[in-house]
Amino acid sequence: MNIPSAYIHIPFCQQICHYCDFTKFFYNERLADEYLEALEQEIHTYIPGEKARVRTIFVGGGTPTAVNHQQLEKLLDMIDQHFDIAACEEYTFEANPGDLDMEKVRLLKSYGVDRISLGVQVFDDDMLEKIGRVHKVKDVYTNIDRLLQAGLSNISIDLMYALPGQTVEDFERTIDEAMQFNLPHYSSYSLQIEPKTIFYQRYKKGKLTKAPEDDEAAMYELLQSKLSQAGAKQYEISNFAKPGFESKHNLTYWNNEYYFGIGAGAHGYLPGKRTINIRPLPAYVKKAMADGKPVLHEEPIGRKEEMEEEMFLGLRKTEGVSKDRFGEKYGSPLVDIFGHALINLKDRSLIEEDSGYIRLTSKGRILGNEVFQEFLLDD
Numbered sequence: 001m002n003i004p005s006a007y008i009h010i011p012f013c014q015q016i017c018h019y020c021d022f023t024k025f026f027y028n029e030r031l032a033d034e035y036l037e038a039l040e041q042e043i044h045t046y047i048p049g050e051k052a053r054v055r056t057i058f059v060g061g062g063t064p065t066a067v068n069h070q071q072l073e074k075l076l077d078m079i080d081q082h083f084d085i086a087a088c089e090e091y092t093f094e095a096n097p098g099d100l101d102m103e104k105v106r107l108l109k110s111y112g113v114d115r116i117s118l119g120v121q122v123f124d125d126d127m128l129e130k131i132g133r134v135h136k137v138k139d140v141y142t143n144i145d146r147l148l149q150a151g152l153s154n155i156s157i158d159l160m161y162a163l164p165g166q167t168v169e170d171f172e173r174t175i176d177e178a179m180q181f182n183l184p185h186y187s188s189y190s191l192q193i194e195p196k197t198i199f200y201q202r203y204k205k206g207k208l209t210k211a212p213e214d215d216e217a218a219m220y221e222l223l224q225s226k227l228s229q230a231g232a233k234q235y236e237i238s239n240f241a242k243p244g245f246e247s248k249h250n251l252t253y254w255n256n257e258y259y260f261g262i263g264a265g266a267h268g269y270l271p272g273k274r275t276i277n278i279r280p281l282p283a284y285v286k287k288a289m290a291d292g293k294p295v296l297h298e299e300p301i302g303r304k305e306e307m308e309e310e311m312f313l314g315l316r317k318t319e320g321v322s323k324d325r326f327g328e329k330y331g332s333p334l335v336d337i338f339g340h341a342l343i344n345l346k347d348r349s350l351i352e353e354d355s356g357y358i359r360l361t362s363k364g365r366i367l368g369n370e371v372f373q374e375f376l377l378d379d
């Protein structure tokens with residue numbers, strides 16, 4: 001079974017952010033020890049023998065670096081035991097500013113981690129506090145400096161916009177400060193108010209309002225313009241990189257390729273199925289320790305679903321969907337499968353076609369959900 005990527009989820013956080021709906025729990029040393037034991041059982045179920053050769057590994061959360069030094073080394077060693085790190089093209093760890101002391105940075109570097117994704121969100125201490133973050137702006141500077149000292153220069157930072165009370169001018173200041181680092185990669189997302197979050201509860205009670213749509217659109221346009229001027233090319237709706245520093249792991253998702261999903265609440269995509277793991281920590285640990293298969297749900301994925309998802313995911317990329325690649329992958333020309341949708345969307349100026357690619361127009365990016373609905377096939 002050739003699976004090109006692995007996502008490994010570490011659900012612990014020192015603080016629960018007000019907007020976050022990922023599987024997460026307050027860090028507890030004993031629970032983290034139990035979780036790592038269970039995680040190893042799950043990994044061993046997928047990879048019982050020789051080390052797996054994968055193109056990318058992404059360790060996300062939660063906050064993987066929220067665990068203590070001993071646990072971080074155990075996690076890194078576990079991954080090293082089951083995956084061929086030398087053959088891995090990109091090995092990413094998520095981290096929060098303030099979590100990375102020099103010992104943790106050196107540990108990551110020594111085990112072959114070569115890319116760090118920092119959850120910065122905004123360069124504004126007051127706004128960080130309002131959204132439930134515990135780090136300060138100065139921590140970003142300290143942690144980036146430590147990473148660079150250790151030779152970990154492939155750094156990405158996440159930024160958020162359309163936050164409650166955030167103005168266009170506020171976000172412009174965040175972009176400008178982020179650009180001063182001249183990093184190879186930036187990701188930026190607008191706030192989505194998700195169920196089971198603190199912000200959702202406040203929103204339902206009328207204690208929180210969303211940013212005006214015009215402001216959100218202005219922030220996104222500002223993001224595109226400023227990062228483009230700084231030499232960071234937009235290669236996906238929310239992602240910008242200098243040439244050669246696009247996230248290979250995230251491109252696995254957008255190219256609709258297979259990946260292991262390991263850990264509590266993790267999603268995986270394997271031949272013929274998508275998997276979702278158990279979210280609650282005690283239930284995940286119990287099932288993983290029992291048989292190494294803590295799967296909550298498996299969704300069969302047939303050719304029809306694969307082709308639909310090829311379009312949904314591929315159109316997120318700036319280059320769009322390759323007609324040649326689609327034909328090679330599915331044995332039918334793209335136009336034979338989606339001809340009616342292509343004509344309709346072109347007539348509405350939501351997609352364009354050139355150089356063998358179908359891609360969203362600027363208007364299509366704004367109305368992305370309308371575009372994606374057109375690629376739902378009849379049973």
